[in-house]
Amino acid sequence: MHLVYPAVLAALLFCTGLYGVLARRNAILVLMSVELMLNAVNLNLVAFDVWLSRTAQDKLHSGQALTLFTIAIAAAEIGIGLAIVLAVYRARGTSDIDKLRDTAEGHESDGPDGPDDPSGADGSDSDGTEPPAAEKAEATA
Secondary structure, eight states: OOSHHHHHHHHHHHHHHHHHHHHOOBHHHHHHHHHHHHHHHHHHHHHHHHHHHHHHTOOOOHHHHHHHHHHHHHHHHHHHHHHHHHHHHHHHSOOBHHHHHHHHHTOOSSSTTOOSOTTOTTSOOTTSOOOOHHHHHHHHO
16 A cells, blocks of 8 residues: 555545634534544554555554554543533533633623623623523523
8 A cells, every 4th residue: 555545644634633623613622623633643653654664674663652652642631621621611601712712811792892781791780789590691692
């Protein structure tokens, strides 16, 4: 088998993962796209290891060893990443990256003009009392 086939497949996988990282808004889908990119790198490592071992008569298989390390790092990354995403989801109620970025910067609304709620930026009524929980849930939905 030629080296071109796995290299083209790995390039397609990597480009798909890159598109997923750049275009997705859900944090879990971004983590899945990063995994897709890491698998493309693993495919390249194994393919070039097999190709180089045939030409150099080398039996070290260093590409396959690096692939095992990459898989271990990817597993740790997914474990820690999912734990962070779940903690943020429990704290903020969303895993949308754009909304999380807005709340981290101190912007509460979706638009550049300010909050959409005419009663105030903090979500309270004009007399300072908090609105009921059902109204808060509808406002955030």
